[in-house]
Amino acid sequence: MDAxxxxxxxxxxxxSATIAGIKLEMIRRGRGRPILFLHPSNGIEPEAPxxxxxxxxxxxxxxxxxxxxxxxxxAGMSNIDxxxxxxLDFLEELDLHDVLVVGVSxxxxxxAEIAIKSTARLSKLVLIDSVGIKVSDRETRDIADLFxxxxxEIAELVYHDPTQAQRDLTQLPDDVLRSIARNREASARFGxxxxxxxxxxxxxxxxxxxxxxxxxxxxxRVVKPDYGRAFAGFVPxxxxxxxxxxxxxxxxxxxxxxxxxxxxxxxxxxxxxxSKEVA
Amino acid sequence: MRVYHMTEQSYFPxxxxxxxxxxxxxxxxxxxxxxxxxxxxxxxEWLLADDLGLDIFINEHHATATCMSSVxxxxxxILARESKKAKLLVxxxxxxxxxxxxxCAEELSIIDVLSRGRLEMGFVKGxxxxxPVSNLNPVQIMDRFWEGHDFIxxxxxxxxxxxxxxxxxxxxxxxxxxxxAYQDPHPPVWITxxxxxxxxxxxxxxxxxxxxxxxxxxxxxxxxxxxxxRAMGEPEPGIEKFAYLGLVAVGSxxxxxxxxxxxxxxxxxxxxxVHPPFANPPGFLSVDDNARLLKAGSKRLARLVTKDGRYITxxxxxxxxxxxxxxxFCGTPDQVYQQIVDFSDAIxxxxxxxxxxxxxxxxxxxxxSNLTLFAKEVLPRLKEYRYTPREDAAAAAE
Numbered sequence: 014m015d016a017x018x019x020x021x022x023x024x025x026x027x028x029s030a031t032i033a034g035i036k037l038e039m040i041r042r043g044r045g046r047p048i049l050f051l052h053p054s055n056g057i058e059p060e061a062p063x064x065x066x067x068x069x070x071x072x073x074x075x076x077x078x079x080x081x082x083x084x085x086x087x088a089g090m091s092n093i094d095x096x097x098x099x100x101l102d103f104l105e106e107l108d109l110h111d112v113l114v115v116g117v118s119x120x121x122x123x124x125a126e127i128a129i130k131s132t133a134r135l136s137k138l139v140l141i142d143s144v145g146i147k148v149s150d151r152e153t154r155d156i157a158d159l160f161x162x163x164x165x166e167i168a169e170l171v172y173h174d175p176t177q178a179q180r181d182l183t184q185l186p187d188d189v190l191r192s193i194a195r196n197r198e199a200s201a202r203f204g205x206x207x208x209x210x211x212x213x214x215x216x217x218x219x220x221x222x223x224x225x226x227x228x229x230x231x232x233x234r235v236v237k238p239d240y241g242r243a244f245a246g247f248v249p250x251x252x253x254x255x256x257x258x259x260x261x262x263x264x265x266x267x268x269x270x271x272x273x274x275x276x277x278x279x280x281x282x283x284x285x286x287x288s289k290e291v292a
Numbered sequence: 293m294r295v296y297h298m299t300e301q302s303y304f305p306x307x308x309x310x311x312x313x314x315x316x317x318x319x320x321x322x323x324x325x326x327x328x329x330x331x332x333x334x335x336x337e338w339l340l341a342d343d344l345g346l347d348i349f350i351n352e353h354h355a356t357a358t359c360m361s362s363v364x365x366x367x368x369x370i371l372a373r374e375s376k377k378a379k380l381l382v383x384x385x386x387x388x389x390x391x392x393x394x395x396c397a398e399e400l401s402i403i404d405v406l407s408r409g410r411l412e413m414g415f416v417k418g419x420x421x422x423x424p425v426s427n428l429n430p431v432q433i434m435d436r437f438w439e440g441h442d443f444i445x446x447x448x449x450x451x452x453x454x455x456x457x458x459x460x461x462x463x464x465x466x467x468x469x470x471x472x473a474y475q476d477p478h479p480p481v482w483i484t485x486x487x488x489x490x491x492x493x494x495x496x497x498x499x500x501x502x503x504x505x506x507x508x509x510x511x512x513x514x515x516x517x518x519x520x521x522r523a524m525g526e527p528e529p530g531i532e533k534f535a536y537l538g539l540v541a542v543g544s545x546x547x548x549x550x551x552x553x554x555x556x557x558x559x560x561x562x563x564x565x566v567h568p569p570f571a572n573p574p575g576f577l578s579v580d581d582n583a584r585l586l587k588a589g590s591k592r593l594a595r596l597v598t599k600d601g602r603y604i605t606x607x608x609x610x611x612x613x614x615x616x617x618x619x620x621f622c623g624t625p626d627q628v629y630q631q632i633v634d635f636s637d638a639i640x641x642x643x644x645x646x647x648x649x650x651x652x653x654x655x656x657x658x659x660x661s662n663l664t665l666f667a668k669e670v671l672p673r674l675k676e677y678r679y680t681p682r683e684d685a686a687a688a689a690e
Contacts, residue, residue, distance in 0.1 A: 091432075160424065160569060160573060160574065161424060161567070161569050161570065162569055163567075163568055163569055181589075182586045182587075182589065183586070183587055183588070183589040185586075187583060187587070190583040190586045190587055191579055191580070191583045193583075193586060194579045194580075194582035194583045194586065195579050197574040197575075197582070198431060198574045198575045198579060198582070200574060201429060201430055201431050201573065201574035201575045202429070202431040202432075202575065205427070205429040205430070205431065205574075205575075206427045206428070206429060
């Protein structure tokens, strides 16, 4: 079945497409190799320069995940596996091959959950300040509890420069406010408990058999760089790099540096990745 | 009208200062010797209420200095044994916030048996700030609530051996509750709400509906309940299907009542002292409600409408304003009687008046006097209450 796509008159705005049975809000921009951008739990800014930078080197698909933004929640969807399987259907229905998957924070977790299930349609994986695994002991919180913090407290942890976060929500149009409310609800639906991670993910990361790059804002205080190093250590052959003057959202604070690292990684000849032994 | 005495069993000694009282107040601020004395005091007050012909209302909250009753089954069990005649209302078991409805059914059945059928079984979804404590997901809390409700009633009414339950949230393979509940088919079910949608769901099941301190806005939920019953072709429900919680301060003089009212109204100032993110966890409110709150920004405050259409904020309101808004009933016995009757007639007829006769900083001696005066001077008249709709006052309702 072909994806039914209707695009709004503003070509930069997110269009709406029914893919694999779910009506999605999706930004689709650029030409060339497919790049799937998986947004963090606070969604996507259509005007963010980051997507344009990626679109110079490929065709960017940036959907709002089911339940987020203006995207429909699929029937029965309640955990991260539901989203990961959905994206495998999504790639199949759009018949995308050699996809570069770029995920930020929650989107990075989702990218890893997709990749442990199947990398058949993936070429490479970029995880940026990703949540998704448990590293420390049971009494140490690896991932800051954003549900227990005020917007100002969250900004202090998320941004290298917290003034980035200042905006007056009361002035935003109703559909944007609804998206903010839906993003927050969906983050809890998929990440309330276990908090923003899947206890099974760590032991399955060895299955990832495409090259993986972990990018981390050096000032990230939601998930600290050491968490990222540990995460990368579970993915065969993965590389870890810091991004200066960025916190938990390098794609927002340092879009050029982040995109540059991603695109350079995309162009590298595939290094040797230890593949699974076949018995 | 039946009248229930309620106290939240607060640990008010920790309220001084401006620290938050819910979720994250360290329990080093709780002296267990003082807590023990307070528990015995509150239970003594309930036993006095029993002697005076009042019923008993118990609730449950978690990780808070505003209410030490973190396991409602414990006071219920003690009072099931020690009280004599009073109905034992728990309002309620926070089903959206409890992991194990089988355990709920077992606890409630024991209490019903122990009290020889005096239990009234209230279910609530749970307050927002306690989901971070239980760690149950605020998303789908009402779906979880209704599955827990359905399960408990099935568990209490199944008498022919184990049954199977494989629901969306709960899984059991051999459900067989011993002892079975004393009341047949099961203890009366009460549910709280402040929304018309939930009011209709409660009405559809014929349960008792309670509104808690929501003032004249309660009329909308009472009307929704009645409308649902009419839509089902059922007769107009009696007032025994409706309950309302208010603060009560009676005095032998207006001055004495007012002094008590001021001590009790500290409840309103303590109740909302919570770190803001805990007050609205994601998914607890609907997307539309949350979008509206974002639009309103910091301007938003809890508010009640008075009978003459003014808006007040309970945490900042005077005793007079709380009385005008139907949140408090304060005065001499004659005045309090008239306030309750007028309010009840305005919102649609209260059959069960849930009276917080201890709250805030009200001392034991004042509580004893409040209870005694109410039971001797107000209760006998309220027992004769007949609902008389009052269109004029209703017009002020939201």
